[in-house]
Amino acid sequence: xxxxxxGLKPQILSALKEQGYTQPTPIQAQSIPVLLEGYDLLGxxxxxxxxxxxxxxxxxxxILDAPSERRRSIKALVVTPTRELALQVAxxxxxxxxxxxxxxxxxxxxxxxxPQIDQLKRGVDILVATPGRLLDLxxxxxxxxxxxTHFVLDEADQMLDMGFIHDIKKLLRLLPSKRQSLFFSxxxxxxxxxxxxQILKPNYKQVRIAVxxxxxxxxxxxxxxxxxxxxxxxxIHLLExxxxxxxxxxxxxxxxxxxxRILEKKGVxxxxxxxxxxxxARQKALKGFKxxxxxxxxxxxxxARGIDIxxxxxxxNYELPNISETYVHRIGRTGRAEASGSSISFCAADERxxxxxxxxxxxxxxxxxxxxxxxxxxxxxxxxxxxxxxxxQGQRAPRTSRGPKHGGGNSRSGAxxxxxxxxxxx
Ligand code: AMP
Numbered sequence: 001x002x003x004x005x006x007g008l009k010p011q012i013l014s015a016l017k018e019q020g021y022t023q024p025t026p027i028q029a030q031s032i033p034v035l036l037e038g039y040d041l042l043g044x045x046x047x048x049x050x051x052x053x054x055x056x057x058x059x060x061x062x063i064l065d066a067p068s069e070r071r072r073s074i075k076a077l078v079v080t081p082t083r084e085l086a087l088q089v090a091x092x093x094x095x096x097x098x099x100x101x102x103x104x105x106x107x108x109x110x111x112x113x114x115p116q117i118d119q120l121k122r123g124v125d126i127l128v129a130t131p132g133r134l135l136d137l138x139x140x141x142x143x144x145x146x147x148x149t150h151f152v153l154d155e156a157d158q159m160l161d162m163g164f165i166h167d168i169k170k171l172l173r174l175l176p177s178k179r180q181s182l183f184f185s186x187x188x189x190x191x192x193x194x195x196x197x198q199i200l201k202p203n204y205k206q207v208r209i210a211v212x213x214x215x216x217x218x219x220x221x222x223x224x225x226x227x228x229x230x231x232x233x234x235x236i237h238l239l240e241x242x243x244x245x246x247x248x249x250x251x252x253x254x255x256x257x258x259x260x261r262i263l264e265k266k267g268v269x270x271x272x273x274x275x276x277x278x279x280x281a282r283q284k285a286l287k288g289f290k291x292x293x294x295x296x297x298x299x300x301x302x303x304a305r306g307i308d309i310x311x312x313x314x315x316x317n318y319e320l321p322n323i324s325e326t327y328v329h330r331i332g333r334t335g336r337a338e339a340s341g342s343s344i345s346f347c348a349a350d351e352r353x354x355x356x357x358x359x360x361x362x363x364x365x366x367x368x369x370x371x372x373x374x375x376x377x378x379x380x381x382x383x384x385x386x387x388x389x390x391x392x393q394g395q396r397a398p399r400t401s402r403g404p405k406h407g408g409g410n411s412r413s414g415a416x417x418x419x420x421x422x423x424x425x426x
Pocket of ligand 1: 050308
């Protein structure tokens with residue numbers, strides 16, 4: 001299938017061509033036709049699937065097809081849980097509508113409201129927003145939703161996780177009832193389905209980008225058993241071996257800052273993004289990372305959710321997530337679109353239960369790196385269980401051109417392997 005066969009306008013087709021997109025991704029191929037027909041949509045899809053274009057492209061076309069009497073009034077509203085995602089969606093919308101006269105604006109908290117208010121005053125067709133700032137500016141009279149014809153709730157599960165349910169319900173009361181609604185969520189538990197029922201018309205269409213194996217096929221995965229205390233050394237060791245940019249996930253804000261301090265001491269350019277950082281600091285860190293000036297970005301899940309970093313080579317789960325779906329979101333940061341990537345997990349003794357849950361969800365065992373220079377601590381804490389599959393040669397050196405020297409002998413820095421390998425009952 002090609003984009004031409006979807007009946008898109010020439011301005012949109014040339015914008016897509018400019019992006020280098022040759023054919024629609026599965027979610028785009030499924031969603032664009034039903035959205036052009038005007039149906040509501042329930043989409044189960046993770047980021048990295050081309051979801052953003054799947055909804056922004058038909059919305060742009062629909063707006064162009066139904067010229068509003070009110071020029072520069074908000075016709076489409078996209079609500080996202082995080083600022084980063086809002087920025088990303090807005091960037092996408094701007095790109096795909098570059099050949100049209102539509103104007104896109106983005107508003108979110110954590111920064112001064114005045115420039116956003118100025119933009120709103122100048123007139124906006126597509127507004128991308130996070131819930132708090134949206135309601136704030138609406139209550140101050142800067143946002144008029146009467147001309148709205150399209151509403152998108154993106155990453156609904158994350159929205160609920162972040163406690164936005166009341167804001168969303170409040171917002172729904174402000175929307176015209178005659179509208180096309182799109183509801184996206186990576187997961188569809190009962191609460192999410194209930195919420196979608198309040199937003200979508202009963203004849204909505206559903207697209208599900210089936211992820212039989214929810215972990216992206218292109219991402220090679222491996223896990224290291226390592227004690228908590230050895231994690232910094234293992235990370236530094238891996239950074240010497242791996243090439244390219246690395247996104248490191250921690251569970252806490254404090255933990256992320258600590259990792260950055262350790263890396264900086266070792267001369268590695270690193271930055272953290274998490275909820276305690278100002279919006280400017282977060283954007284600066286992300287920009288530095290995307291441009292390659294910051295090699296390692298250390299993030300909490302909430303800050304990193306939905307972030308699109310093209311060409312990201314490696315994800316390191318410095319701490320395993322306690323919610324297994326989060327693992328899938330994390331490793332989905334790499335291996336996006338056509339790219340390939342690797343995920344390396346550090347598993348301490350008290351995280352073994354998390355690993356088990358993850359493996360249950362992905363219906364596969366994450367291959368274990370059996371030998372590495374930091375096995376000593378791990379060995380003291382547990383022995384490698386039976387039936388644990390070891391990583392194969394290729395998985396040991398995920399996507400590096402040089403290839404790590406994980407063997408129990410010498411590390412790259414010349415440090416001898418410490419202690420014995422974990423006892424293994426095979
Ligand atoms: P998303 O899931 O919307 O965050 O998109 C993931 C990545 O895929 C982004 O970098 C998009 O620019 C890219 N992308 C979206 N649609 C296509 C397409 N049809 N062909 C190639 N890349 C795409």
